[in-house]
Amino acid sequence: MIARVIVDVPSRQTDRPFDYRVPGEISGWIGVGSRVGVPFGGRTLQGFVVELTEDAEVSGNRLKDIAELLDPIPPLSPDLIELARWISIKYCCTWTVALQAMIPSALKGKAERYVRLGEQRNMSEGLWSAELPEELLETVRKQGNIKLTALQQRFPAHSHEIRMALQSGALIEDVKVKDRLSVRTVLTVFPPADREAAEQALAELPARAAKQRELLQRIMEQTGPMPMQALLAGAGGSASSVKALADKGLIELREVEQQRDPYAGRDFVRSQPLPLTEGQQGVLAPIAAAVSERASRVFLLQGVTGSGKTEVYMQAIAGCIAGGRQAIVLVPEISLTPQMVERFKGRFGDEVAVLHSRLSQGERYDEWRKIRHRQVKVAIGARSAIFAPFESIGLIIIDEEHESSYKQEESPKYHARDVAVRRARQHGAAVVLGSATPSLESYMAARRSQEGAADSAVQSAAHLPLPERVGGRPLPPVEVVDMREELQEGNRSMFSRRLHAALAERLERGEQSVLLLNRRGYSTFVMCRSCGYTAGCPHCDISLTYHQKTRMLRCHYCGHAEPSPTACPSCESEHIRFFGTGTQRVEEELAKLFPGIRVIRMDVDTTTEKGSHEKWLKLFGDRQADVLLGTQMVAKGLDFPFVTLVGVIAADSSLHLPDFRAAEKTFQLLTQVAGRAGRHHLPGEVVVQSYTPDHYSVRMAQQHDYDSFAVEELRHRRFMGYPPFCRLILVTLSHEQLPLLAATGEQLAEALRAQAEQAGVLASLDSSKEQAVEILGPVASPIPRLKDRYRFQCMIKYRGGVDAAALLQAALAPFQEGTKDKVLFSIDVDPQVIM
Numbered sequence: 001m002i003a004r005v006i007v008d009v010p011s012r013q014t015d016r017p018f019d020y021r022v023p024g025e026i027s028g029w030i031g032v033g034s035r036v037g038v039p040f041g042g043r044t045l046q047g048f049v050v051e052l053t054e055d056a057e058v059s060g061n062r063l064k065d066i067a068e069l070l071d072p073i074p075p076l077s078p079d080l081i082e083l084a085r086w087i088s089i090k091y092c093c094t095w096t097v098a099l100q101a102m103i104p105s106a107l108k109g110k111a112e113r114y115v116r117l118g119e120q121r122n123m124s125e126g127l128w129s130a131e132l133p134e135e136l137l138e139t140v141r142k143q144g145n146i147k148l149t150a151l152q153q154r155f156p157a158h159s160h161e162i163r164m165a166l167q168s169g170a171l172i173e174d175v176k177v178k179d180r181l182s183v184r185t186v187l188t189v190f191p192p193a194d195r196e197a198a199e200q201a202l203a204e205l206p207a208r209a210a211k212q213r214e215l216l217q218r219i220m221e222q223t224g225p226m227p228m229q230a231l232l233a234g235a236g237g238s239a240s241s242v243k244a245l246a247d248k249g250l251i252e253l254r255e256v257e258q259q260r261d262p263y264a265g266r267d268f269v270r271s272q273p274l275p276l277t278e279g280q281q282g283v284l285a286p287i288a289a290a291v292s293e294r295a296s297r298v299f300l301l302q303g304v305t306g307s308g309k310t311e312v313y314m315q316a317i318a319g320c321i322a323g324g325r326q327a328i329v330l331v332p333e334i335s336l337t338p339q340m341v342e343r344f345k346g347r348f349g350d351e352v353a354v355l356h357s358r359l360s361q362g363e364r365y366d367e368w369r370k371i372r373h374r375q376v377k378v379a380i381g382a383r384s385a386i387f388a389p390f391e392s393i394g395l396i397i398i399d400e401e402h403e404s405s406y407k408q409e410e411s412p413k414y415h416a417r418d419v420a421v422r423r424a425r426q427h428g429a430a431v432v433l434g435s436a437t438p439s440l441e442s443y444m445a446a447r448r449s450q451e452g453a454a455d456s457a458v459q460s461a462a463h464l465p466l467p468e469r470v471g472g473r474p475l476p477p478v479e480v481v482d483m484r485e486e487l488q489e490g491n492r493s494m495f496s497r498r499l500h501a502a503l504a505e506r507l508e509r510g511e512q513s514v515l516l517l518n519r520r521g522y523s524t525f526v527m528c529r530s531c532g533y534t535a536g537c538p539h540c541d542i543s544l545t546y547h548q549k550t551r552m553l554r555c556h557y558c559g560h561a562e563p564s565p566t567a568c569p570s571c572e573s574e575h576i577r578f579f580g581t582g583t584q585r586v587e588e589e590l591a592k593l594f595p596g597i598r599v600i601r602m603d604v605d606t607t608t609e610k611g612s613h614e615k616w617l618k619l620f621g622d623r624q625a626d627v628l629l630g631t632q633m634v635a636k637g638l639d640f641p642f643v644t645l646v647g648v649i650a651a652d653s654s655l656h657l658p659d660f661r662a663a664e665k666t667f668q669l670l671t672q673v674a675g676r677a678g679r680h681h682l683p684g685e686v687v688v689q690s691y692t693p694d695h696y697s698v699r700m701a702q703q704h705d706y707d708s709f710a711v712e713e714l715r716h717r718r719f720m721g722y723p724p725f726c727r728l729i730l731v732t733l734s735h736e737q738l739p740l741l742a743a744t745g746e747q748l749a750e751a752l753r754a755q756a757e758q759a760g761v762l763a764s765l766d767s768s769k770e771q772a773v774e775i776l777g778p779v780a781s782p783i784p785r786l787k788d789r790y791r792f793q794c795m796i797k798y799r800g801g802v803d804a805a806a807l808l809q810a811a812l813a814p815f816q817e818g819t820k821d822k823v824l825f826s827i828d829v830d831p832q833v834i835m
């Protein structure tokens with residue numbers, strides 16, 4: 001047998017399958033999706049099997065053997081291998097980088113696998129004992145834990161049965177990944193197996209062994225194993241007494257791998273499906289029909305905040321898993337709050353695996369294994385959960401589908417929404433895109449069936465509106481305060497009189513407030529008021545950010561750090577200070593205005609620690625604070641009954657960024673945060689402070705009017721030639737030497753134009769041609785230098801289903817890249833951030 005293997009070398013030149021011979025002893029184990037070690041250029045490298053075949057492209061005697069098989073069950077399945085290939089083509093990256101994105105990082109180290117027996121129950125039921133030879137069972141039983149490779153070597157004829165037993169859970173695999181992952185073990189005391197013998201021994205213990213007697217008694221009262229520490233904490237005594245009991249063979253003492261279920265021991269209130277409102281029934285029906293028909297249809301569920309989308313998701317999922325298939329729920333990392341997890345755990349219990357970046361590597365890996373080993377039916381997680389290794393997916397839900405965090409900013413630069421649509425097609429699964437403020441791409445796709453062509457990644461979607469809140473609760477009134485007038489009337493505070501009064505009212509009534517500081521576009525930078533000098537990074541053309549805690553200046557791009565100056569390095573003036581309205585400054589101002597006010601501040605600085613996010617929200621939920629102040633992360637998904645005021649400090653701080661999505665992002669953020677108020681019986685109120693109150697994104701957000709906003713914004717996009725009326729590929733080139741870089745940029749743009757010309761699609765987007773490609777640039781990037789490398793960019797704008805990725809690949813072919821003194825190319829297909 002021959003295996004075609006993608007070897008983990010991050011270079012376009014070697015990004016193709018290489019043939020290897022499959023040695024007999026692993027032929028029963030290997031599959032498409034297996035991870036293997038293979039000899040490559042004198043080293044052994046990791047790779048993925050992408051195909052198994054009988055005939056090699058290389059002649060027999062030049063074929064090398066696969067050196068080792070790294071997992072008994074392939075971590076990836078054939079559909080994921082195929083999906084990775086699709087990603088590599090669509091996003092112009094290597095196949096190997098796409099494959100690597102699909103496996104948990106714990107698997108990237110070298111793993112050692114141990115096997116132990118599964119549940120006793122299965123054995124007595126005779127489910128599998130017939131298939132495994134008694135001798136094998138006895139071996140595992142005796143050793144408790146045996147290395148999988150050792151077991152394979154001893155029973156070479158039974159590889160198939162062992163694998164089946166591993167899949168069914170009759171044998172359990174424990175993985176210890178060397179270096180990367182330290183497995184936590186706990187010394188655990190097991191009660192005596194033979195109670196009678198133990199009671200006998202207890203009676204016979206000599207009088208001076210009083211402590212041992214007490215401990216043994218205590219252990220025998222236990223129904224199961226307990227950690228030694230817990231035992232000693234409860235009963236007193238010393239470890240040596242326990243060891244003495246173990247030496248006598250009365251009890252057993254063993255290191256046990258600690259359960260890394262991050263939600264273990266937490267009680268989730270079981271919830272039952274709610275009787276749906278008419279509106280909810282109306283949107284659930286077509287989704288449920290698509291799921292049961294196994295039709296890979298895409299739905300845009302456009303529902304205002306509080307319209308009961310999550311309940312619809314959960315009931316659609318229930319139907320999906322009742323039909324024997326699995327479901328994936330994607331939520332933005334930022335809104336994967338304990339509240340969200342609680343709702344899904346409460347409904348689906350142990351059938352849910354949760355994947356997010358605040359888990360440790362080991363926890364993430366364990367959650368992933370639950371999916372791979374069919375122990376769960378629902379996976380909820382951030383972007384990369386789209387790769388959850390389910391075998392038969394019936395439904396994929398993408399909540400807050402407009403969020404830019406669904407786009408990965410490093411290679412592979414995939415968009416989880418577009419990958420979801422592709423994966424759904426593989427599985428015959430339905431896709432639900434949910435949002436109160438859909439991306440214009442999805443909105444356009446949903447309206448396309450009525451209005452003809454646009455270019456967007458989602459080809460078409462059925463529009464499911466849910467325009468009202470559950471229970472007829474009104475959307476909170478939004479008041480916009482013109483900050484220019486405040487200033488004219490002599491108020492120099494960052495709080496308008498209106499917001500000040502509203503806060504005071506809440507404090508008096510004991511209600512809670514959420515304050516949002518739109519930090520996008522803000523940074524705290526250092527500037528000299530005498531000469532205008534600003535502190536910039538010596539390696540990047542970007543200003544340094546001031547960190548108050550450490551009094552350091554830091555570059556957010558390369559990590560450069562230096563102490564904040566006390567005098568201007570340029571003119572020696574002492575009038576050098578930091579600028580920008582950070583959350584810390586708002587917090588200080590609040591303390592000044594309302595002495596004794598209890599503020600929880602949530603931003604990147606206060607939430608880096610593991611679990612801190614949860615901790616702050618719990619405190620706020622327990623009404624231990626009057627105000628929750630924060631950046632974007634307070635805008636989403638939170639649901640607190642006593643929040644009756646939402647204040648936005650400066651609505652338009654994100655409006656003037658050099659980003660064609662600036663208005664869309666501003667509208668979305670304002671709408672989201674406004675939705676946090678008055679979600680329960682207390683009525684809510686929203687105060688938005690703005691310097692451009694007449695801008696349509698502010699005005700339409702005030703009226704909760706997405707559709708009018710979309711009409712206005714689409715008009716702009718069409719006029720400016722931006723998505724969703726065309727698509728973009730951004731190519732960024734970088735090099736240490738400016739002249740060489742500029743020349744290469746010109747060559748690339750030429751090559752691109754030549755390719756487009758040859759394909760007959762080089763045309764202005766203003767033209768009437770159906771298929772058109774425009775090449776813009778090269779120009780210096782918005783950040784012209786990064787980490788001592790100069791940067792240029794070319795933009796490809798195209799429409800009409802042109803295969804621009806293929807044009808680009810062809811244009812790039814003559815350029816040797818990757819090595820030290822060569823120009824680096826970075827390709828971003830459908831870029832979210834054009835910097």
Ligand code: ADP
Nearest residue numbers: 274275276277304305306307308309310311470
């Ligand atoms: P969304 O996800 O659209 O913001 P949610 O699903 O969170 O909305 O629903 C908002 C509130 O309404 C929640 O407290 C939820 O429990 C409640 N809710 C949802 N559907 C129903 C229903 N059919 N009957 C009663 N309450 C509901």
Ligand code: ZN
Nearest residue numbers: 537540555558
């Ligand atoms: Zn830098």
Ligand code: ZN
Nearest residue numbers: 528531568571
């Ligand atoms: Zn100066």
